[in-house]
Amino acid sequence: MNTQCESESVINEQQCLLEAIWSDDPKTIAESGFDVEGIYIYRRNLLANAQRALSISFPTVFELLDSDASEHITQQFLKSSPPTQGDWAQWGAALASFIETTDVGYEYPYLADCAALDWHVHCALHGIDQIFQQSSLQLLGNCEPEHIFVKFNHNVKLLETKYPLTDIFQAHHDVDEQQRTISMNNAQKALAIAPKEQTVMIYRPEFQPKVTTLLMAGEDVFMRCLISGQSLANALNLVSESKHFSFENWLMKAIERNLIYTFKEN
Amino acid sequence: MLVNNKKLLVGVGLRHPHFTDILTTPKQVDFVEVHSENFFGQGGAALSVLSQVREKYLVSLHSTSMGLGSMHDIPMAYLERLKSLTQTIDPFLMSEHACFTWGKQHGQTMHSGDLLPIAHTHLNLARMCEQVDKVQSFLGRELIxxxxxAYVKFDGSYLSEAEFLTEICQRTGAKILLDINNIAVNSLNFEEGNIQQSVADYINVLPVERVAQIHLAGCQMPTLGQLVIDDHARPVSDEVWQGYQLAIERFGAVPTLIEWDNDLPQWSVLVDEARKARDIAQAVLHKESA
Structure with a gap:
């Protein structure tokens, strides 16, 4: 230990070791008083653990980046947003916004949205298990829509994007190889033309989260209205002009996809 | 096998790639051990698998992030998650490491992402006892x-790690998890590298009744002059098996676990390693009871 560390309390002894491991300055490491080879082992372990954690939580992003770029992003992200919870799986909520600030994020503008999608899928994978409370369906027959509210399954998330996120995701994760190729072609075609606003939904019918683009006219507006806590009547008003939106069709699909946790009366 | 009314339990570390194996093959080990943090989610497939495994096997929860030796407090959010998992799984053993993991950066709590060593001093001893008491009381469980x-040493240490652990257990009622590979790694990194001697010296300090579990693992041996990295990516080495024999001679039928965390082999390889542990332990225990 160097003189500075020796004279400090044990808190600083631990802090000195942490700072040596997390420092990028060779002088700080060399003067930490700890065995330099040992510090470099901890540094390599840290980077490897972080990289493994991010590759699990952000599989699409890590498929899109080559190994040098992913290592660089990991190193930078560790500095800007160190883990705070003692569980690597909970680390990464800020990666999407971090990527927006990087050169690679600027060069590939869809990368940050892919990170946001990956994070929502990752959270859904470990999210609370919820199934539709079927008995609440009777509210639809017994109450006025003004008094009916929808509590969505905890694992449902909507994401607004200008990029073909669903195709990019399927191109890397669909179990069917042919479907992966089709999705890759679709994604490349869509990226080659002007960006188009769309809403991507993450949901979890059973254990495996799914990703889809909301295609039914008005579906995104309708769902956002309900998710924001407004009544069914308000949500239906928003789509009353749409010839293509059918509440019955939406409800059937929503139940099939396990989007709704329960209907509530208020 | 029963020795002094204690059944010898041998288990393996359960990792994600082996989930299907454990649920679809006949029971070949007595228990499995999982890293608690891998099941901190509120739901999902992993937790469901663990609950199914629990119906068939005893489960040990091994935590890797608590950092009992940290001068900074363990965040309550972490402990709440661990408690929730404990209530769901009802483990037969719960363990953690004698290390620190929490610190501060720019005034914010941060996690080290690794098990960092602590100086074996009375100040750290008092701090660790305080945290062990707090955690045991919060969880309502005994910790091991x-x-x-380690890859660095604190010059200020004046207790041996074995003395340090013994004292913690005496003050808090906690038990000891003896990782023989960790003794071997530290022996090669900081001592003469005579693993047998290091294990013997270590275990002779520990009170017999306090050792509640043994971990066995393998790691890559270093090229000359380099530190050994405890990667848990190899079969248990001959030196560690010999150390295990010494440990069983001293501590008797202690639950024993094969740990393998990286470059995972087939499930059958883990089961074979567990079988080898059982054979060695039984040979020692038979000899002693004869």
Whole structure:
């Protein structure tokens, strides 16, 4: 230990070791008083653990980046947003916004949205298990829509994007190889033309989260209205002009996809 | 096998790639051990698999992030998650390491992402006892505390790690998880590298009744002059098996676990390693009871 560390309390002894491991300055490491080879082992372990954690939580992003770029992003992200919870799986909520600030994020503008999608899928994978409370369906027959509210399954998330996120995701994760190729072609075609606003939904019918683009006219507006806590009547008003939106069709699909946790009366 | 009314339990570390194996093959080990943090989610497939495994096997929860030796407090959010998992799984053993993991950066709590060693001093002893008491009381469970492998040393240490662990257990009622590979790694990194002697010296300090579990693992041996990295990516080495024999001679039928965390082999390889542990332990225990 160097003189500075020796004279400090044990808190600083631990802090000195942490700072040596997390420092990028060779002088700080060399003067930490700890065995330099040992510090470099901890540094390599840290980077490897972080990289493994991010590759699990952000599989699409890590498929899109080559190994040098992913290592660089990991190193930078560790500095800007160190883990705070003692569980690597909970680390990464800020990666999407971090990527927006990087050169690679600027060069590939869809990368940050892919990170946001990956994070929502990752959270859904470990999210609370919820199934539709079927008995609440009777509210639809017994109450006025003004008094009916929808509590969505905890694992449902909507994401607004200008990029073909669903195709990019399927191109890397669909179990069917042919479907992966089709999705890759679709994604490349869509990226080659002007960006188009769309809403991507993450949901979890059973254990495996799914990703889809909301295609039914008005579906995104309708769902956002309900998710924001407004009544069914308000949500239906928003789509009353749409010839293509059918509440019955939406409800059937929503139940099939396990989007709704329960209907509530208020 | 029963020795002094204690059944010898041998288990393996359960990792994600082996989930299907454990649920679809006949029971070949007595228990499995999982890393608690891998099941901190509120739901999902992993937790569901663990609940199914629990119906068939005893489960040990091995935590890797608590950092009982940290001068900074363990965040309550972490402990709440651990408690929730404990209530769901009802483990037969719960363990952690004698290390620190929490610190501060720019005024914010941060996690080290690794098991970092602590100086074995009375100040750290008092701090660790305080945290062990707090955690045991919060969880309503006895903790088993593991010795760690290290790549740096604190010159200020004046207790041996074995003395340090013994004292913690005497003050808090916690038990000891003896990781023989960690003793081997530290022996090669900081001592003469005579693993047998290091294990013997270590275990002779520990009170017999306090050792509640043994970990066995393998790691890559270093090229000359380099530190050994405890990667848990190899079969248990001959030296560690010999150390295990010494440990069983001293501590008797202690639950024993094969740990393998990286470059995972087939499930059958883990089961074979567990079988080898059982054979060695039984040979020692038979000899002693004869």
């Amino acid at each position: 505390i593991e010795n760690v492998s």
